[in-house]
Amino acid sequence: MxxxxxxxxxxxxxxxxxxxxxxxxxxxxxxxxxxxxxxxxxxxxxxxxxxxxxxxxxxxxxxxxxxxxxxxxxxxxxxxxxxxxxxxxxxxxxxxxxxxxxxxxxxxxxxxxxxxxxxxxxxxxxxxxxxxxxxxxxxxxINSIHATLVPVDFSSYSQLALDMSQAIAEKYRECKLHTLHVYQDATKYLGQVFETKHEIDGILEKRAAINNKLDQYARHQLDEYLENANLSVEVVPHIASIDHSKEVSHAINDWVENNKVDMVIIGAKGKSAGLATLIGSVFEHVYFKAYHHFxxxxxxxxxxxxxxxxxxxxxx
Structure with missing residues:
Protein backbone atom coordinates (compact mmCIF):
# COMPACT_ATOMS: atom_id res chain seq x y z
CA MET A 1 0.00 0.00 0.00
CA ILE A 142 -5.44 -8.18 13.68
CA ASN A 143 -1.90 -7.64 14.95
CA SER A 144 -0.09 -8.68 11.79
CA ILE A 145 -0.74 -9.91 8.27
CA HIS A 146 0.44 -13.49 7.87
CA ALA A 147 -1.50 -14.40 4.74
CA THR A 148 -3.30 -12.66 1.89
CA LEU A 149 -5.70 -14.12 -0.67
CA VAL A 150 -6.07 -12.80 -4.21
CA PRO A 151 -8.92 -14.27 -6.27
CA VAL A 152 -7.61 -14.36 -9.85
CA ASP A 153 -9.61 -14.17 -13.09
CA PHE A 154 -6.64 -13.10 -15.27
CA SER A 155 -7.91 -9.52 -15.70
CA SER A 156 -5.85 -6.34 -15.33
CA TYR A 157 -7.43 -5.97 -11.90
CA SER A 158 -6.03 -9.36 -10.91
CA GLN A 159 -2.55 -8.05 -11.72
CA LEU A 160 -3.29 -4.93 -9.67
CA ALA A 161 -4.31 -7.13 -6.72
CA LEU A 162 -1.20 -9.30 -7.08
CA ASP A 163 1.05 -6.24 -7.09
CA MET A 164 -0.66 -4.99 -3.95
CA SER A 165 -0.35 -8.35 -2.25
CA GLN A 166 3.35 -8.41 -3.09
CA ALA A 167 3.79 -4.94 -1.54
CA ILE A 168 2.11 -6.23 1.62
CA ALA A 169 4.29 -9.36 1.69
CA GLU A 170 7.38 -7.14 1.43
CA LYS A 171 6.23 -5.23 4.54
CA TYR A 172 5.25 -8.31 6.51
CA ARG A 173 8.12 -10.69 5.85
CA GLU A 174 6.30 -13.75 7.20
CA CYS A 175 3.28 -13.08 4.96
CA LYS A 176 2.25 -15.74 2.43
CA LEU A 177 0.58 -14.74 -0.83
CA HIS A 178 -2.23 -17.12 -1.84
CA THR A 179 -4.09 -16.96 -5.14
CA LEU A 180 -7.41 -18.61 -5.95
CA HIS A 181 -8.79 -19.19 -9.43
CA VAL A 182 -12.44 -20.26 -9.55
CA TYR A 183 -13.88 -22.00 -12.59
CA GLN A 184 -17.26 -23.49 -13.44
CA ASP A 185 -17.41 -27.29 -13.47
CA ALA A 186 -19.04 -29.61 -16.01
CA THR A 187 -22.57 -28.70 -14.92
CA LYS A 188 -22.15 -25.58 -17.02
CA TYR A 189 -22.03 -27.78 -20.12
CA LEU A 190 -24.28 -30.69 -19.10
CA GLY A 191 -27.73 -29.38 -18.36
CA GLN A 192 -29.91 -32.16 -19.77
CA VAL A 193 -32.42 -34.19 -17.80
CA PHE A 194 -31.82 -37.98 -17.71
CA GLU A 195 -34.20 -40.72 -16.68
CA THR A 196 -32.71 -44.20 -17.14
CA LYS A 197 -29.85 -45.66 -15.11
CA HIS A 198 -27.85 -46.14 -18.29
CA GLU A 199 -28.23 -42.45 -19.18
CA ILE A 200 -27.29 -41.35 -15.65
CA ASP A 201 -24.21 -43.62 -15.54
CA GLY A 202 -23.14 -42.31 -18.92
CA ILE A 203 -23.47 -38.66 -17.98
CA LEU A 204 -21.67 -39.16 -14.66
CA GLU A 205 -18.76 -40.72 -16.50
CA LYS A 206 -18.76 -37.91 -19.03
CA ARG A 207 -18.99 -35.28 -16.25
CA ALA A 208 -15.99 -36.77 -14.46
CA ALA A 209 -13.94 -36.68 -17.66
CA ILE A 210 -14.90 -33.06 -18.39
CA ASN A 211 -14.18 -32.00 -14.79
CA ASN A 212 -10.75 -33.59 -15.01
CA LYS A 213 -9.97 -31.67 -18.19
CA LEU A 214 -11.32 -28.41 -16.72
CA ASP A 215 -9.21 -28.91 -13.61
CA GLN A 216 -6.05 -29.46 -15.65
CA TYR A 217 -6.77 -26.44 -17.82
CA ALA A 218 -7.50 -24.20 -14.81
CA ARG A 219 -4.21 -25.22 -13.16
CA HIS A 220 -2.31 -24.62 -16.38
CA GLN A 221 -3.93 -21.20 -16.85
CA LEU A 222 -3.14 -20.12 -13.30
CA ASP A 223 0.45 -21.38 -13.38
CA GLU A 224 1.10 -19.65 -16.72
CA TYR A 225 -0.49 -16.41 -15.52
CA LEU A 226 1.56 -16.33 -12.31
CA GLU A 227 4.74 -17.15 -14.22
CA ASN A 228 4.19 -14.01 -16.33
CA ALA A 229 3.11 -11.81 -13.40
CA ASN A 230 6.68 -10.77 -12.54
CA LEU A 231 6.30 -11.32 -8.80
CA SER A 232 9.36 -11.40 -6.57
CA VAL A 233 7.68 -13.19 -3.65
CA GLU A 234 6.57 -16.79 -3.40
CA VAL A 235 2.99 -17.44 -4.45
CA VAL A 236 0.85 -20.39 -3.34
CA PRO A 237 -1.70 -21.15 -6.12
CA HIS A 238 -5.11 -22.71 -5.51
CA ILE A 239 -8.05 -23.58 -7.74
CA ALA A 240 -11.69 -24.28 -6.93
CA SER A 241 -14.70 -25.29 -8.97
CA ILE A 242 -18.33 -24.27 -8.64
CA ASP A 243 -21.45 -25.66 -10.24
CA HIS A 244 -23.74 -23.53 -12.38
CA SER A 245 -25.93 -22.60 -9.39
CA LYS A 246 -23.08 -21.05 -7.37
CA GLU A 247 -21.31 -17.70 -7.46
CA VAL A 248 -17.57 -17.12 -7.38
CA SER A 249 -18.05 -15.55 -3.95
CA HIS A 250 -19.17 -18.94 -2.55
CA ALA A 251 -15.83 -20.49 -3.48
CA ILE A 252 -13.92 -17.53 -2.03
CA ASN A 253 -15.82 -17.76 1.25
CA ASP A 254 -15.35 -21.53 1.43
CA TRP A 255 -11.62 -21.10 1.00
CA VAL A 256 -11.46 -18.37 3.65
CA GLU A 257 -13.43 -20.48 6.13
CA ASN A 258 -11.03 -23.40 5.72
CA ASN A 259 -7.78 -21.41 5.67
CA LYS A 260 -6.45 -18.68 7.93
CA VAL A 261 -6.17 -15.43 5.99
CA ASP A 262 -5.72 -11.84 7.22
CA MET A 263 -6.62 -9.94 4.06
CA VAL A 264 -8.63 -10.70 0.93
CA ILE A 265 -7.82 -8.47 -2.04
CA ILE A 266 -10.28 -8.26 -4.93
CA GLY A 267 -10.33 -6.11 -8.03
CA ALA A 268 -13.21 -3.71 -8.53
CA LYS A 269 -13.91 -5.26 -11.93
CA GLY A 270 -13.56 -8.74 -13.32
CA LYS A 271 -12.53 -9.96 -16.73
CA SER A 272 -16.08 -9.89 -18.04
CA ALA A 273 -18.06 -8.14 -15.31
CA GLY A 274 -18.52 -4.47 -14.57
CA LEU A 275 -18.40 -2.79 -11.20
CA ALA A 276 -22.14 -3.15 -10.58
CA THR A 277 -21.86 -6.90 -11.09
CA LEU A 278 -19.02 -7.11 -8.60
CA ILE A 279 -21.03 -5.29 -5.96
CA GLY A 280 -24.06 -7.46 -6.59
CA SER A 281 -22.57 -10.93 -6.89
CA VAL A 282 -19.17 -10.92 -5.19
CA PHE A 283 -18.60 -8.00 -2.85
CA GLU A 284 -21.71 -8.40 -0.69
CA HIS A 285 -21.12 -12.11 -0.06
CA VAL A 286 -17.40 -11.71 0.59
CA TYR A 287 -18.08 -8.66 2.78
CA PHE A 288 -20.41 -10.66 5.05
CA LYS A 289 -17.59 -13.09 5.90
CA ALA A 290 -14.99 -10.35 6.42
CA TYR A 291 -15.09 -10.29 10.22
CA HIS A 292 -11.74 -12.05 10.77
CA HIS A 293 -9.82 -10.30 8.00
CA PHE A 294 -9.43 -7.10 6.01
Missing amino acids: DFFKTWVVGVDMSLTDTFILKNIEQLAKQFKPDIIHFVYITNQPDIPQEVLDDIPDLHLPELNHYQSRIEEWLSANFKADIQKKVCVKEGNVVTELLRYASDVNADLFLLGKKQKEMPSSVVKKMARKAPCSLLIVPEEV LLVLKKKGENNGLLKVLLGQKF
Whole structure:
Protein backbone atom coordinates (compact mmCIF):
# COMPACT_ATOMS: atom_id res chain seq x y z
CA MET A 1 0.00 0.00 0.00
CA ASP A 2 2.97 2.28 -0.60
CA PHE A 3 0.96 3.94 -3.35
CA PHE A 4 -1.78 4.80 -0.82
CA LYS A 5 -0.53 8.07 0.64
CA THR A 6 -3.80 9.82 1.50
CA TRP A 7 -6.26 7.81 3.59
CA VAL A 8 -9.82 8.80 4.49
CA VAL A 9 -11.51 6.99 7.38
CA GLY A 10 -15.28 7.10 7.78
CA VAL A 11 -16.05 7.41 11.50
CA ASP A 12 -19.47 6.50 12.94
CA MET A 13 -18.79 7.14 16.67
CA SER A 14 -19.84 3.61 17.70
CA LEU A 15 -18.31 1.68 20.59
CA THR A 16 -16.52 -0.73 18.24
CA ASP A 17 -14.75 2.09 16.40
CA THR A 18 -11.91 1.85 18.94
CA PHE A 19 -11.14 -1.77 17.96
CA ILE A 20 -11.33 -0.86 14.29
CA LEU A 21 -8.99 2.06 14.96
CA LYS A 22 -6.38 -0.35 16.37
CA ASN A 23 -6.31 -2.19 13.05
CA ILE A 24 -5.98 1.07 11.13
CA GLU A 25 -3.13 2.12 13.43
CA GLN A 26 -1.32 -1.17 12.84
CA LEU A 27 -1.54 -0.72 9.07
CA ALA A 28 -0.52 2.94 9.28
CA LYS A 29 2.64 2.05 11.22
CA GLN A 30 3.65 -0.34 8.43
CA PHE A 31 2.66 1.66 5.36
CA LYS A 32 3.17 5.21 6.67
CA PRO A 33 0.65 7.27 4.69
CA ASP A 34 1.35 10.99 4.43
CA ILE A 35 -1.94 11.86 6.13
CA ILE A 36 -5.09 10.19 7.47
CA HIS A 37 -8.36 12.10 7.41
CA PHE A 38 -10.99 11.05 9.95
CA VAL A 39 -14.41 12.15 8.74
CA TYR A 40 -17.70 12.09 10.61
CA ILE A 41 -20.96 13.01 8.89
CA THR A 42 -23.88 14.11 11.04
CA ASN A 43 -27.44 14.50 9.83
CA GLN A 44 -28.63 17.88 8.64
CA PRO A 45 -30.29 19.60 11.63
CA ASP A 46 -34.07 19.75 11.55
CA ILE A 47 -34.15 23.53 11.81
CA PRO A 48 -36.42 25.77 9.73
CA GLN A 49 -34.53 27.49 6.94
CA GLU A 50 -35.83 30.87 8.14
CA VAL A 51 -34.05 30.33 11.46
CA LEU A 52 -30.82 29.27 9.77
CA ASP A 53 -30.97 32.33 7.55
CA ASP A 54 -31.08 34.52 10.65
CA ILE A 55 -28.55 32.49 12.66
CA PRO A 56 -26.35 30.64 10.10
CA ASP A 57 -23.89 29.36 12.72
CA LEU A 58 -26.56 27.85 14.96
CA HIS A 59 -25.28 24.33 14.28
CA LEU A 60 -21.60 25.11 14.98
CA PRO A 61 -21.64 24.13 18.69
CA GLU A 62 -22.77 20.60 17.78
CA LEU A 63 -20.14 20.26 15.05
CA ASN A 64 -17.44 21.55 17.41
CA HIS A 65 -18.60 19.06 20.03
CA TYR A 66 -18.16 16.12 17.65
CA GLN A 67 -14.82 17.53 16.48
CA SER A 68 -13.51 17.67 20.05
CA ARG A 69 -14.79 14.18 20.87
CA ILE A 70 -13.08 12.62 17.85
CA GLU A 71 -9.81 14.48 18.51
CA GLU A 72 -9.81 13.28 22.14
CA TRP A 73 -10.63 9.74 21.01
CA LEU A 74 -7.73 9.76 18.54
CA SER A 75 -5.35 11.22 21.11
CA ALA A 76 -6.16 8.37 23.49
CA ASN A 77 -6.25 5.49 21.01
CA PHE A 78 -4.10 6.28 17.96
CA LYS A 79 -0.37 6.46 18.70
CA ALA A 80 1.10 6.10 15.21
CA ASP A 81 3.31 9.02 14.22
CA ILE A 82 1.16 9.96 11.23
CA GLN A 83 -0.32 13.34 10.37
CA LYS A 84 -4.04 13.33 11.18
CA LYS A 85 -6.91 15.61 10.33
CA VAL A 86 -10.44 15.50 11.73
CA CYS A 87 -13.40 16.80 9.77
CA VAL A 88 -17.05 16.92 10.81
CA LYS A 89 -19.67 17.70 8.20
CA GLU A 90 -23.44 17.81 7.91
CA GLY A 91 -25.51 16.24 5.20
CA ASN A 92 -26.07 12.97 3.37
CA VAL A 93 -23.46 10.47 4.52
CA VAL A 94 -22.57 9.02 1.11
CA THR A 95 -22.60 12.34 -0.73
CA GLU A 96 -20.39 14.09 1.81
CA LEU A 97 -17.94 11.19 2.10
CA LEU A 98 -17.61 11.02 -1.68
CA ARG A 99 -17.17 14.79 -1.89
CA TYR A 100 -14.51 14.79 0.82
CA ALA A 101 -12.58 11.87 -0.69
CA SER A 102 -12.60 13.67 -4.02
CA ASP A 103 -11.57 17.03 -2.52
CA VAL A 104 -8.50 15.58 -0.76
CA ASN A 105 -7.62 13.32 -3.71
CA ALA A 106 -7.82 10.21 -1.51
CA ASP A 107 -5.94 7.04 -2.45
CA LEU A 108 -7.70 4.78 0.04
CA PHE A 109 -11.05 4.95 1.81
CA LEU A 110 -11.50 2.93 5.00
CA LEU A 111 -14.75 1.79 6.60
CA GLY A 112 -15.22 -0.35 9.70
CA LYS A 113 -17.20 -3.59 9.81
CA LYS A 114 -19.06 -4.88 12.84
CA GLN A 115 -18.92 -8.68 13.10
CA LYS A 116 -21.51 -10.47 10.96
CA GLU A 117 -23.39 -7.44 9.68
CA MET A 118 -24.55 -7.28 6.07
CA PRO A 119 -23.23 -4.39 3.98
CA SER A 120 -25.21 -1.24 4.62
CA SER A 121 -26.36 1.02 1.81
CA VAL A 122 -23.47 3.35 2.71
CA VAL A 123 -20.90 0.56 2.31
CA LYS A 124 -22.36 -0.65 -0.99
CA LYS A 125 -22.56 2.85 -2.44
CA MET A 126 -19.02 3.72 -1.34
CA ALA A 127 -17.71 0.49 -2.87
CA ARG A 128 -19.43 1.36 -6.13
CA LYS A 129 -18.85 5.09 -6.31
CA ALA A 130 -15.71 5.96 -4.35
CA PRO A 131 -12.97 7.55 -6.48
CA CYS A 132 -10.33 5.32 -4.90
CA SER A 133 -9.76 1.86 -3.45
CA LEU A 134 -11.81 0.76 -0.44
CA LEU A 135 -10.57 -1.11 2.64
CA ILE A 136 -13.09 -2.82 4.94
CA VAL A 137 -11.61 -2.99 8.43
CA PRO A 138 -12.93 -5.63 10.88
CA GLU A 139 -13.47 -4.94 14.57
CA GLU A 140 -11.54 -8.08 15.47
CA VAL A 141 -8.01 -6.88 16.19
CA ILE A 142 -5.44 -8.18 13.68
CA ASN A 143 -1.90 -7.64 14.95
CA SER A 144 -0.09 -8.68 11.79
CA ILE A 145 -0.74 -9.91 8.27
CA HIS A 146 0.44 -13.49 7.87
CA ALA A 147 -1.50 -14.40 4.74
CA THR A 148 -3.30 -12.66 1.89
CA LEU A 149 -5.70 -14.12 -0.67
CA VAL A 150 -6.07 -12.80 -4.21
CA PRO A 151 -8.92 -14.27 -6.27
CA VAL A 152 -7.61 -14.36 -9.85
CA ASP A 153 -9.61 -14.17 -13.09
CA PHE A 154 -6.64 -13.10 -15.27
CA SER A 155 -7.91 -9.52 -15.70
CA SER A 156 -5.85 -6.34 -15.33
CA TYR A 157 -7.43 -5.97 -11.90
CA SER A 158 -6.03 -9.36 -10.91
CA GLN A 159 -2.55 -8.05 -11.72
CA LEU A 160 -3.29 -4.93 -9.67
CA ALA A 161 -4.31 -7.13 -6.72
CA LEU A 162 -1.20 -9.30 -7.08
CA ASP A 163 1.05 -6.24 -7.09
CA MET A 164 -0.66 -4.99 -3.95
CA SER A 165 -0.35 -8.35 -2.25
CA GLN A 166 3.35 -8.41 -3.09
CA ALA A 167 3.79 -4.94 -1.54
CA ILE A 168 2.11 -6.23 1.62
CA ALA A 169 4.29 -9.36 1.69
CA GLU A 170 7.38 -7.14 1.43
CA LYS A 171 6.23 -5.23 4.54
CA TYR A 172 5.25 -8.31 6.51
CA ARG A 173 8.12 -10.69 5.85
CA GLU A 174 6.30 -13.75 7.20
CA CYS A 175 3.28 -13.08 4.96
CA LYS A 176 2.25 -15.74 2.43
CA LEU A 177 0.58 -14.74 -0.83
CA HIS A 178 -2.23 -17.12 -1.84
CA THR A 179 -4.09 -16.96 -5.14
CA LEU A 180 -7.41 -18.61 -5.95
CA HIS A 181 -8.79 -19.19 -9.43
CA VAL A 182 -12.44 -20.26 -9.55
CA TYR A 183 -13.88 -22.00 -12.59
CA GLN A 184 -17.26 -23.49 -13.44
CA ASP A 185 -17.41 -27.29 -13.47
CA ALA A 186 -19.04 -29.61 -16.01
CA THR A 187 -22.57 -28.70 -14.92
CA LYS A 188 -22.15 -25.58 -17.02
CA TYR A 189 -22.03 -27.78 -20.12
CA LEU A 190 -24.28 -30.69 -19.10
CA GLY A 191 -27.73 -29.38 -18.36
CA GLN A 192 -29.91 -32.16 -19.77
CA VAL A 193 -32.42 -34.19 -17.80
CA PHE A 194 -31.82 -37.98 -17.71
CA GLU A 195 -34.20 -40.72 -16.68
CA THR A 196 -32.71 -44.20 -17.14
CA LYS A 197 -29.85 -45.66 -15.11
CA HIS A 198 -27.85 -46.14 -18.29
CA GLU A 199 -28.23 -42.45 -19.18
CA ILE A 200 -27.29 -41.35 -15.65
CA ASP A 201 -24.21 -43.62 -15.54
CA GLY A 202 -23.14 -42.31 -18.92
CA ILE A 203 -23.47 -38.66 -17.98
CA LEU A 204 -21.67 -39.16 -14.66
CA GLU A 205 -18.76 -40.72 -16.50
CA LYS A 206 -18.76 -37.91 -19.03
CA ARG A 207 -18.99 -35.28 -16.25
CA ALA A 208 -15.99 -36.77 -14.46
CA ALA A 209 -13.94 -36.68 -17.66
CA ILE A 210 -14.90 -33.06 -18.39
CA ASN A 211 -14.18 -32.00 -14.79
CA ASN A 212 -10.75 -33.59 -15.01
CA LYS A 213 -9.97 -31.67 -18.19
CA LEU A 214 -11.32 -28.41 -16.72
CA ASP A 215 -9.21 -28.91 -13.61
CA GLN A 216 -6.05 -29.46 -15.65
CA TYR A 217 -6.77 -26.44 -17.82
CA ALA A 218 -7.50 -24.20 -14.81
CA ARG A 219 -4.21 -25.22 -13.16
CA HIS A 220 -2.31 -24.62 -16.38
CA GLN A 221 -3.93 -21.20 -16.85
CA LEU A 222 -3.14 -20.12 -13.30
CA ASP A 223 0.45 -21.38 -13.38
CA GLU A 224 1.10 -19.65 -16.72
CA TYR A 225 -0.49 -16.41 -15.52
CA LEU A 226 1.56 -16.33 -12.31
CA GLU A 227 4.74 -17.15 -14.22
CA ASN A 228 4.19 -14.01 -16.33
CA ALA A 229 3.11 -11.81 -13.40
CA ASN A 230 6.68 -10.77 -12.54
CA LEU A 231 6.30 -11.32 -8.80
CA SER A 232 9.36 -11.40 -6.57
CA VAL A 233 7.68 -13.19 -3.65
CA GLU A 234 6.57 -16.79 -3.40
CA VAL A 235 2.99 -17.44 -4.45
CA VAL A 236 0.85 -20.39 -3.34
CA PRO A 237 -1.70 -21.15 -6.12
CA HIS A 238 -5.11 -22.71 -5.51
CA ILE A 239 -8.05 -23.58 -7.74
CA ALA A 240 -11.69 -24.28 -6.93
CA SER A 241 -14.70 -25.29 -8.97
CA ILE A 242 -18.33 -24.27 -8.64
CA ASP A 243 -21.45 -25.66 -10.24
CA HIS A 244 -23.74 -23.53 -12.38
CA SER A 245 -25.93 -22.60 -9.39
CA LYS A 246 -23.08 -21.05 -7.37
CA GLU A 247 -21.31 -17.70 -7.46
CA VAL A 248 -17.57 -17.12 -7.38
CA SER A 249 -18.05 -15.55 -3.95
CA HIS A 250 -19.17 -18.94 -2.55
CA ALA A 251 -15.83 -20.49 -3.48
CA ILE A 252 -13.92 -17.53 -2.03
CA ASN A 253 -15.82 -17.76 1.25
CA ASP A 254 -15.35 -21.53 1.43
CA TRP A 255 -11.62 -21.10 1.00
CA VAL A 256 -11.46 -18.37 3.65
CA GLU A 257 -13.43 -20.48 6.13
CA ASN A 258 -11.03 -23.40 5.72
CA ASN A 259 -7.78 -21.41 5.67
CA LYS A 260 -6.45 -18.68 7.93
CA VAL A 261 -6.17 -15.43 5.99
CA ASP A 262 -5.72 -11.84 7.22
CA MET A 263 -6.62 -9.94 4.06
CA VAL A 264 -8.63 -10.70 0.93
CA ILE A 265 -7.82 -8.47 -2.04
CA ILE A 266 -10.28 -8.26 -4.93
CA GLY A 267 -10.33 -6.11 -8.03
CA ALA A 268 -13.21 -3.71 -8.53
CA LYS A 269 -13.91 -5.26 -11.93
CA GLY A 270 -13.56 -8.74 -13.32
CA LYS A 271 -12.53 -9.96 -16.73
CA SER A 272 -16.08 -9.89 -18.04
CA ALA A 273 -18.06 -8.14 -15.31
CA GLY A 274 -18.52 -4.47 -14.57
CA LEU A 275 -18.40 -2.79 -11.20
CA ALA A 276 -22.14 -3.15 -10.58
CA THR A 277 -21.86 -6.90 -11.09
CA LEU A 278 -19.02 -7.11 -8.60
CA ILE A 279 -21.03 -5.29 -5.96
CA GLY A 280 -24.06 -7.46 -6.59
CA SER A 281 -22.57 -10.93 -6.89
CA VAL A 282 -19.17 -10.92 -5.19
CA PHE A 283 -18.60 -8.00 -2.85
CA GLU A 284 -21.71 -8.40 -0.69
CA HIS A 285 -21.12 -12.11 -0.06
CA VAL A 286 -17.40 -11.71 0.59
CA TYR A 287 -18.08 -8.66 2.78
CA PHE A 288 -20.41 -10.66 5.05
CA LYS A 289 -17.59 -13.09 5.90
CA ALA A 290 -14.99 -10.35 6.42
CA TYR A 291 -15.09 -10.29 10.22
CA HIS A 292 -11.74 -12.05 10.77
CA HIS A 293 -9.82 -10.30 8.00
CA PHE A 294 -9.43 -7.10 6.01
CA LEU A 295 -11.20 -6.83 2.65
CA LEU A 296 -9.50 -4.60 0.10
CA VAL A 297 -11.38 -3.61 -3.06
CA LEU A 298 -8.86 -2.23 -5.54
CA LYS A 299 -9.72 0.41 -8.08
CA LYS A 300 -7.70 2.29 -10.62
CA LYS A 301 -7.54 5.74 -9.16
CA GLY A 302 -9.87 8.22 -10.83
CA GLU A 303 -11.90 5.60 -12.73
CA ASN A 304 -15.10 6.93 -11.14
CA ASN A 305 -14.39 10.61 -11.75
CA GLY A 306 -16.98 10.87 -14.51
CA LEU A 307 -19.63 9.32 -12.28
CA LEU A 308 -18.70 11.58 -9.36
CA LYS A 309 -18.84 14.63 -11.58
CA VAL A 310 -22.46 13.82 -12.32
CA LEU A 311 -23.32 12.84 -8.74
CA LEU A 312 -21.72 15.82 -7.05
CA GLY A 313 -22.16 18.38 -9.79
CA GLN A 314 -18.56 19.47 -9.61
CA LYS A 315 -15.59 19.69 -11.91
CA PHE A 316 -12.30 17.93 -11.28
